[in-house]
Amino acid sequence: MPIQTLTKMKVIQAIPFGPPENLRLSEMSVPQPKAHEVLIKVIGAGVNGADLRQREGKYPVPNGAPDIMGLEISGTIVELGPDCSRFKTGDKVCSLLNGGGYAEYAVVPEGQCMPIPNKVSPIDAAGLPEVFCTVWTNLLDRGSLKKNDTVLIHGGTSGIGFAAIRLAKLRGARVFSTARTTKKCAAMKRFGADRAINYSEENFWEVCHLETGGKGVDIIVDIIGGNYLPKEVELLAHGGRLLILNLQGGKKAEIDFSYIHSKHLTITGSRLRPRTIEEKAAICRQVEKEIWPLFESGDIIPETHQVLPFSEAAEAHRIMEASSHIGKIILTP
Numbered sequence: 001m002p003i004q005t006l007t008k009m010k011v012i013q014a015i016p017f018g019p020p021e022n023l024r025l026s027e028m029s030v031p032q033p034k035a036h037e038v039l040i041k042v043i044g045a046g047v048n049g050a051d052l053r054q055r056e057g058k059y060p061v062p063n064g065a066p067d068i069m070g071l072e073i074s075g076t077i078v079e080l081g082p083d084c085s086r087f088k089t090g091d092k093v094c095s096l097l098n099g100g101g102y103a104e105y106a107v108v109p110e111g112q113c114m115p116i117p118n119k120v121s122p123i124d125a126a127g128l129p130e131v132f133c134t135v136w137t138n139l140l141d142r143g144s145l146k147k148n149d150t151v152l153i154h155g156g157t158s159g160i161g162f163a164a165i166r167l168a169k170l171r172g173a174r175v176f177s178t179a180r181t182t183k184k185c186a187a188m189k190r191f192g193a194d195r196a197i198n199y200s201e202e203n204f205w206e207v208c209h210l211e212t213g214g215k216g217v218d219i220i221v222d223i224i225g226g227n228y229l230p231k232e233v234e235l236l237a238h239g240g241r242l243l244i245l246n247l248q249g250g251k252k253a254e255i256d257f258s259y260i261h262s263k264h265l266t267i268t269g270s271r272l273r274p275r276t277i278e279e280k281a282a283i284c285r286q287v288e289k290e291i292w293p294l295f296e297s298g299d300i301i302p303e304t305h306q307v308l309p310f311s312e313a314a315e316a317h318r319i320m321e322a323s324s325h326i327g328k329i330i331l332t333p
């Protein structure tokens with residue numbers, strides 16, 4: 001059907017906000033692309049931790065963003081808004097969204113679209129933009145990862161953890177990574193981690209301290225915060241960088257600032273979603289240039305845990321809440 005004649009599309013929404021079973025298919029108008037935007041027919045939508053909080057009504061949508069969940073998609077461009085220059089209709093892309101991915105169609109600024117890397121299937125591509133853009137801007141840009149750095153990555157089997165382990169290894173770092181189970185530790189070793197720490201049985205601080213001969217680690221990718229923070233500041237080596245991606249374990253901690261002062265530490269954090277269109281486009285260009293060739297060379301192979309249809313979105317959220325997944329969960333319309 002020509003796109004001009006399409007007026008309605010199916011979307012997944014939490015009605016009302018609440019548990020996974022509140023996720024329902026409903027109908028909405030197909031959005032229209034404005035200047036520098038494209039309309040994409042969705043092939044896959046990546047599931048992220050932020051979707052779960054949005055479903056519960058705990059993640060305020062940034063100004064101007066659609067209130068539908070979904071921060072990343074893959075799909076086919078079916079319509080160009082005015083003044084688009086990077087793509088043509090029919091191109092297959094994957095895109096970083098401001099929201100709106102859990103839908104049959106999504107409008108995206110063209111700067112936030114990237115070609116699907118060679119050797120990656122369109123469905124797997126749906127799980128790449130959010131994690132690789134986040135890891136790029138934190139680990140490589142703000143964290144200035146260098147060859148021979150020692151890096152501690154928490155939650156190594158999350159989408160973020162997978163991307164961070166692969167990129168750190170490919171850049172020549174030594175990687176420590178944490179997860180809750182033996183099975184997840186085996187997965188982190190498969191991704192390339194030099195030392196998988198089962199945090200149910202081992203203390204990450206003790207392991208890293210001992211196995212670096214007391215020197216500590218150069219970079220920590222933290223998604224936990226809370227009571228991890230004082231130990232992390234203590235564990236960092238001279239010139240170390242603490243990169244805070246989330247604070248799922250708590251946002252307050254008592255920290256000995258003398259470690260920051262005496263060891264020249266940098267503590268930084270960032271959130272991708274509220275960044276401007278221009279900032280996101282700039283990150284996408286870096287990811288296309290620096291990371292997409294690693295998929296084409298086979299150095300990174302997407303880690304997709306499960307693909308479920310939109311009608312099973314509740315199950316997708318339950319899997320993520322139970323944290324039984326390894327890698328990305330993808331929804332398909």
Ligand SMILES: NC(=O)c1ccc[n+]([C@@H]2O[C@H](COP(=O)([O-])OP(=O)(O)OC[C@H]3O[C@@H](n4cnc5c(N)ncnc54)[C@H](OP(=O)(O)O)[C@@H]3O)[C@@H](O)[C@H]2O)c1
Nearest residue numbers: 048049134155158159160179180223245246270271272323
């Ligand atoms: N700042 C940003 O721009 C940005 C962007 C995207 C994502 N994020 C954040 O990055 C994190 C991962 O995102 P995702 O979408 O990939 O989610 P996800 O797959 O649900 O990952 C959550 C991870 O947290 C791990 N975890 C929970 N408690 C832990 C602990 N005490 N120590 C170590 N790991 C622990 C879980 O692993 P176990 O089962 O092994 O505990 C799981 O792998 C989320 O917190 C998300 O909010 C931030």
